[in-house]
Amino acid sequence: MGEVAVKKYTFKDFQSDQEVRWCPGCDDYVILRSMLKALPEMGVKKEDVVFISGIGCSSRFPYYVDSYGMHSIHGRAPAIASGVKLANPNLSVWVATGDGDSMAIGGNHFIHVLRRNIDLNIVLFNNEIYGLTKGQFSPTSLIGQKTKSSPYGNTQPPFQPGELAIGARARFFARIGGNTPKEMTQLFINAEKFKGTSLIEIFFGSFVLPIASSKESVISLAFTPFKIAS
Numbered sequence: 593m594g595e596v597a598v599k600k601y602t603f604k605d606f607q608s609d610q611e612v613r614w615c616p617g618c619d620d621y622v623i624l625r626s627m628l629k630a631l632p633e634m635g636v637k638k639e640d641v642v643f644i645s646g647i648g649c650s651s652r653f654p655y656y657v658d659s660y661g662m663h664s665i666h667g668r669a670p671a672i673a674s675g676v677k678l679a680n681p682n683l684s685v686w687v688a689t690g691d692g693d694s695m696a697i698g699g700n701h702f703i704h705v706l707r708r709n710i711d712l713n714i715v716l717f718n719n720e721i722y723g724l725t726k727g728q729f730s731p732t733s734l735i736g737q738k739t740k741s742s743p744y745g746n747t748q749p750p751f752q753p754g755e756l757a758i759g760a761r762a763r764f765f766a767r768i769g770g771n772t773p774k775e776m777t778q779l780f781i782n783a784e785k786f787k788g789t790s791l792i793e794i795f796f797g798s799f800v801l802p803i804a805s806s807k808e809s810v811i812s813l814a815f816t817p818f819k820i821a822s
Contacts, residue, residue: 601632606641608658619770619796620649620717624656626773627715630780631657636684643686644673646693649724650717653688667698670705670714677712684784685712692722695731695751706760709788715780716753716793753793763788770796 606628614620631641643661645651646669654661664672669687677685687705694702694716705714721739722728728741732753736745757765764786766779776794783790 598635598637601638603628603632605638606631606658608656610655612656613652614649615723618649618723619719619794620652622770622773623715623717623776623794624653626776627657627780629773630777630784631659633777633781634684634784636784640682641684641686642673642676643688644669644676645688646690646698647724648690648693648717648722649719650688650690650715651693653715667693667696668701669693670698670701673712674705674708674710677710681711687712687714689714689716690723690730691716691718691720691732691751691753692730695753695756699731703756703760706757706762706789706791709761709763711787711789713780713783713786713790714792716791718753718793718795719797720750753791757791762791764790765793766791767793767795770794 612621612624638659641657641659643654643657643659645653645661645663647666651663651669654663662672669689673685673687677683689698689702694714705712718732720730720732720734720737722730727739729737729739729746729748731748731751733739733742733746733748734750735747738745754765754767764783766783768776768779779792783792
């Protein structure tokens, strides 16, 4: 018997009915839209797509894609995704994670999923800060970066996810800026075609919405700038 033809999907087929709740101006929106454009081009059946996430802004992702998925525990998304893939190798399994989720509490799971090279895809949202909890420094924050938890400047040297991936012998690593939707869409398609663990680091600044006190009438936006380390 020949292969069963996959239905031709559109952007809207993967768009969920959930309200997207990220801070205005965040590149998380660009990542989501790029993924929704990429999914119909992957040649994968909709019912075979699974998104697993941990905790953080990035981890809202499974709610916003009309597919199977799980909003799991902090730092453990790679372990859960590995179990999903091993249970059903025919699935297209994606991990949505952030720099805090994957580089801190999930660091061990992160390096070992790359080392094992299971056929799944990791999208790492790297905004160099804990955005969901309103702006503490993360493992990728720069030295001197002032945050809610480092008001005098961060003193800890940052992880470089790419160097960490190389040390774990990752076979597919890509790094791209957040506001590059066309290139990002193609990168997601390429990652799906790769047989093994693919890691895509998406590098962008973060808009942090601080919690307004009772005396504040307006919630202001604070922008955390970034630069590529030399």
